[in-house]
Amino acid sequence: MNSSHTQKHPLDGILRTDRIPHIWCPGCGIGTVFSSALIAIQSTGADLTKTAVVSGIGCSGRGAGYVKLDSYHTTHGRALPFATGMKLANPELTVVVFSGDGDLFAIGGNHFIHAARRNMDLTVICVNNLNYGMTGGQAAATTPHMAKTTTTPFGNPEPPFNLPLLAYASGATYIARWTMLHTRDLTQSIEEALARRGFSFIEVLAPCPTGYGRRNKLKPIDFLKIYQEKAIVKNGAHPAEVILDFNQGITIGKFIEYDRPTFSESYERICRPQAS
């Protein structure tokens, strides 16, 4: 009997191993981001029974289904409001939202800006693969201008969102961007986000070779080379100045971290009758 089959993986305790293999394609970057998130959750040493993961719909949205924590795979775009209700009903919970760019910023865009504005105490990890992977590679709110997808066969006529800038303008109090190649920085960033109060947003670039890559002549390794060669670490960069361009450069780093009252802190102070 091959002993490798009985060896325990360091993340087995936090994985639903009975649900493996996962659905993610060969060359997909979500698994790496997912691992970073699990390592970060484990390394906080926090009570795992008090940690919940909420996802929306899409490839990244399947993350909730593989984590052996209280996990909720909700409707398309609605992970943030669901997580908001969960956090408010039980403030002891650490609530992590793990989802994709289409889910969080197109169909769920309105929820994102309002959760950030409220400074809801949530850690939001957005895997940005530049397109809708689950449905076969359609244009997203993050698809670069002129990129080809199944719904932009002539090139994308629209410009993409700058997610860190959107998060900043909306009021997020922690904003970072990494690629799935920068796993140590990413893991550390997620750890920081979990340890702090307030709305933390981490964007992670990840390849979608089956969808985006195939139509833009990028193999999995090409994405990784771009992440390595074009990434420019600029901690503290103003979100208005960060760029995401496979030719000109990809600004990564921790851009924003500051404190202001969370929704719950303000609610307790302003709305709750005070004991006299």
Add this chain to the structure above:
Amino acid sequence: MKPAVLTGEHFLTGDSACAEGALAAGCRFFAGYPITPATEIAEHMSKRLPEVGGVFIQMEDEMAAMAAVLGASCAGAKGMTATSGPGFSLMMENLGLGIAMETPCVVVNVQRAGPSTGLPTLGAQGDMMQARWGSHGHYEIIALAPASPQEIFFQTITAFNLSETYRLPVLIMADEVVGHLSERVLIPDPSKIRLESRPRPKGRKDRFRPFHPGANGVAPMANAGEGYMVHFTGLTHDERGYPVMTAEAHTEMVSRITGKIRANLDKIIQVEEYRLEDADVALISYGISSRSSYSAVDEARARGIKAGLLRLITVWPFPEEKIRELAGRVKCLITVELNLGQIHLEVQRCAAGMAPALLVGHAGGTVITPARILEEICGASRQ
């Protein structure tokens, strides 16, 4: 600071009575979005929830409100939202999630006249079929129809009890008139209010299957943060909560979530009978329209016509047996509702030709008068 249960005699609108009913039922989370004529429920909850230890949040839209209520319920709170037609349409998406995840909560629809923006300030009962089938896929739902501020107070408690017992969103299908009507509301002592809570798991946490039904067909529910490490999804799932993409798994899941309601119809369905014992003409009505129907029955009786009323307290699941029984012994059925025939279709279906089924209704915007109903009763009794 006021207590959660405001025992005593009050003069309240239906909207306020609904909010007080929710608080008396143990509701401690409300997420909403302003919309006429349901806004007053949110306003009332925004003032009252902080003083009873709950949380109110005004969300960015009704999809978010419904999602937040489900999230709160999964974390163990009793949650509610309230809306009207346009918002009810937006809530259909996550209503389905609540059905699939078997998550208790209460959704109040203070109906106004539609379609679309319609008549925001004027009442109707035009969302009754939407209440039944508005979210996609096949499912069962529970919907109650209050006829007065006093009744909406008690029905809100009932709605929470049913939602917790059977693990599903329960709808209160009120209307603008009931919502804005001010009447006497008696709130009993908390000891006189029976409250139900969701069935809870027993035994080893690592062996718990979150969707394995108990004796009455309802699975015990573990909340987030209790150590059961549950997985909930809107995808078709097995008893572990794991997605399974087969026709067999789908049949099993849909049978379970519909079966738990179908198996308990006698415990869920409530109707009220008024002067029906010897009736030749039976009115079937609910909500504000039933109030006009009582008067019409009395007027008809004064003129020697044996009329009676079946008032639907529970509209969904539909009291099929009761309608069949009535259709077998009266000369005529008349459905009275503020639409152009929705519950009427169900009455026709159940009457199955045993008795003619007529309709008194219009598209909404004003209540149906007793005179209009009486006219129909007189016409029917001459046949």
